[in-house]
Amino acid sequence: MFIKKLNINNYRLYKEKFQIIDFNIPNGECGSGLNLIVGENGCGKTTILDSISLCTLEYKANLFNISDLNTINDNTIIELEMDEQFEVKKTIVINNDKTVSEIKDFKLSYLSANEINFLAFNYSSVEYYNELYEELMFINNLEGIRRFDNEFFIQKHKLKAEYPEKGKENMVTKYTYIRNAIHHRGSYDEIADDELYDAILFLRACF
Secondary structure (H helix, E strand, O other), X not given: OOEEEEEEEOEOOEOOOEEEOOOOOOOOOOOOOOOOOOOOOOOOHHHHHHHHHHHHOHHHHOOOOHHHEOOOOOOOEEEEEEOOXXXXXXXXXXXXXXXXXXXXXXXXXXXXXXXXXXXXXXOOOHXXXXXXXXXXXXXXXXXXHHHHHHHHHHHHOOOOOOEEEOOEEEEEOHHHHHHHHHHOOOOOOOOOHHHHHHHHHHHHHOO
């Protein structure tokens, strides 16, 4: 499927009705169907992507909470208009030397710009780590961070709870510690780039 139109009302930054009606649609030509979302930090780029996810991924909808409302007393309305079906054959990236490489070995069940950046450029981001972590929780049907850490990492993968949580030592595994450090910055030590990269490799190997 491809997206034709998106309407957002009362979701995070978008208080009034925000509309995108000119998505580029694939027409068979090279480069057609490419859409770029550009803007300053905090202007709502991620909100656009999350609003699409809310309409298409059940577990994303379950994460919606009251903090996502711009105005608490108003309803949040997200309308996504899509058109006919098509099959994605492959994803490509244009390299600096203008050669074209095919990107393979996707792990997420949906197309993610963060995963493409990792596969194409070895760019590790906290956003991609979160996506992998949440996807593993979803496909293993394990709700709750502590339950997932215990049953998936400790019991299934034989890892040890050697990292702190909420000031208590030896509570969670390394990979849940990294997840917590990402979500609660300032309360945890900053995760080094090479440590984040290695952790992403491990999560990808868990699929």
